[in-house]
Amino acid sequence: MVEDRSWGSLVFRVLNRIFLGGFALFCLLPFWVMIVAALTDDKELGTRGYWIWAEKWSLDAFRYVLAGRDIQVGYRTSVLVTVTGTLGALVVMSGLAYVLATRRFRQRRKMAFYVFFTMIFNGGMIPWFITCRNLLRLTDTIWALILPMMCNAFWVLVMRGFFERLPQEILESAVIDGASDAVLLYRIVLPLSSPVLATVGLFMAVDYWNDWFLGVMLLDFADFRPLAVIIMSMLRSIQSILTALQMEGAPPLGLSQVPAYSVRMATAAITIGPIILMVPFVQRYFVRGLTLGGVKG
């Protein structure tokens, strides 16, 4: 390709780089402020506010958050739920997507519509709650954190679109050689589908990692909680102390010993940290995966 060396092109390239660089900085700035705030002394944060650099650095917020057994329990629970849930979700959703993509299955369009329908409408909070608690009896079990999120209609349709674009000749030749549907799926289709599996897996992992709703709704007396719920509980407790302070008359419950402001940023950093660390491993699939959404028909 011959590079355009005209003045107009040069101006465009310069302005483009300035604009994109500024935009990138704009996107990165909140993360930077979050990290700085988490590492700032709490008193300085309360008096000076949030800034891009701290005058007095402190690890108190991280120490406060990471100390304590419940954080360790939360990490273990979240890792277990994320790994199990993500793998289970990929198995379940790939199976359903394969069925919807198989041309031999004549009812696939109707079934695809049923799947699509659940994206738009649902039964509401109360029926969902009753189904999970009374019908499926998931309360206070680890499956309460895994099963309700396992099948996402949107990702099923994305996977279906990818499977439909796989070369049919490979599948037909395997069928001629006597391969069953299970062999087709697990030996041929899935190995060819690493981009979509990596993308869907990453998004499902993020969803499982960040989920707090299932833990809040379906765990009553369990001695385990996902990390998101524990952090939410910690922040809520600190807010309770602040609220008590503002309510005039309730003793301040030793607020001065809790890094109330910086701990919020520290919890955010701790929550997103593992996900950020995962990104380099799936990065090469990410761009390719983002263009998978071209669902046809």
Added chain:
Amino acid sequence: MERLTRRRLLKLTAFGAGAAVLTACRPATPAPAPTAEPAAPTKAPAATAVPEPTAVPAPVQPVVVTLVESWFGVPQFQDVVDPVCKQVSAMMQDSGLNVEIRSMILEDHETKYPLLYSSGADFQCAFDAPWHRMPSLRSQGALLALDDLFAEHGQKVIEGVTQKIWDFNKYEGVSYGIPIGYIYNECPGVVLRQDLLEKYGVQPPDPNVGWASVKPFLEAIRDNEPGMIPLATRAYKGDCMADFNQWQQTRTHPAGNENTGIVIPDLRKGQKWVNIEDIEAFKLGGQLLREFWEEHLVPEVPISSDTSISPGRDYFFQGKAAAVVANGMGGGLYGDTKALQAVVPNGRAWAYDMQGYTTGKRRGIGALKQWNFIVFHGNTPREKQIAAVQFWNWLYSGQEQIDLWFFGIEGTNWIKTEPFGYKDPEGVDPARNYRKEWYVSGVQGRFRRVPADAPKEYLEHYEFLTNERNWDFTPYAAFELDIKPIETELASVNAAYDEAAYGWRTGTMPMEESTARFKQMMDAAGRPSLLEKCQQQIDAWIAANQDYIKSFGG
């Protein structure tokens, strides 16, 4: 050697950063031990005979009562609450009551609490309030009517609540919850920097004079402390109208809704709704605030916040404001100094009565109607309903039980001080320590011990607030507006209120101008119709309850 690619470098950086953070954050001191398991009850075990192989009856399992805990004002962790519940259960069973209590802590109370009723979850009682879900649950029949049960199994609860308050909080003659109270009313005033007051040699505010006596202090701050707000006022809740609020404890708002522009000034002296701008105290209060604003004693643009319920106090505790309007004096007399000294080491806070209640200049109306309740789930087996009432009755039967409920296990969660105090044990994380605030506990606040280091003024103040002789009681306070017929009018005036009231609430407009604007906007929003309907309701109630009014002891 393999070339170091950018991707590999990114991975190594991510590993290194994670490892560095985890290493650096290893706690220097051991993590605090979780709340200890309760000590076994100190009771000599009863001698047991060798059991006959076939004649021993199976042990009777205790009836499990589940309480859905509240969520506001206190930190709550299941692993902190559970040991206390076990101790409470052990004490109950030792005393012969075969009940086990357990607490269900809801992380998302707003969403999950009504779902528990819908799904028929197994719980027996819960915190609720007229301003929360109680009215809707009551209308749906989800709440248990309590009079018969408490008459038979809960007499001690009624005695602790007092019969007067118990009867006053019935709905259409039926009790639907244990009303939780503490004080008969608040004593609003001002919390200010006592250290700065002494530094500049200013006379303390005089309760018999009111907010005008705060002015010298505010002027001293304005003249000598650049960058500090003399009086941190809020744009909403009308606390800018400091002098107007001098008698706010006697005013009655429609259904507790302050943003309507109509009040009954004093239920003792008449039961007529009036427009607030027609009240003399309103005009005087607004003029004083306008004066404060013109002389730069309050912020030019009032403080507001979407995340804080009291941004003025936030500014005060950060050392950025010298005084703040207080709905009650308790904080200023005890806890506020500790919070202030976290940022301003030499700062001292103190509270002053601006009502004149404590000096006898005025008498307020004591509130018998309560705003916090323990309600009981109607869809639960009768055996459990009785067990739940028996639990509360047992709780109210002695101070030792109440102490355990409020403060946890003595020696682990708190230390008793005489005559009626408590203090925190050394080394316990206060953000995780077990505590129950009175307003969510189901037990009247006057049974809760006071902090051991509280000054005598704090104790005297709460003795004043909790003593019947300091307050007047009126039967008309039992009147409750029916919201349904006035929903439309209420919504309309509420929507207009903030904008209409901004001028006189903040002092940014002269009173004549702001009052005229307020009147025009509120009347256009339908206030006259609201007033008429509210008046019809209270007139009808008075006509129907003449016997009750005449028989009311006061």
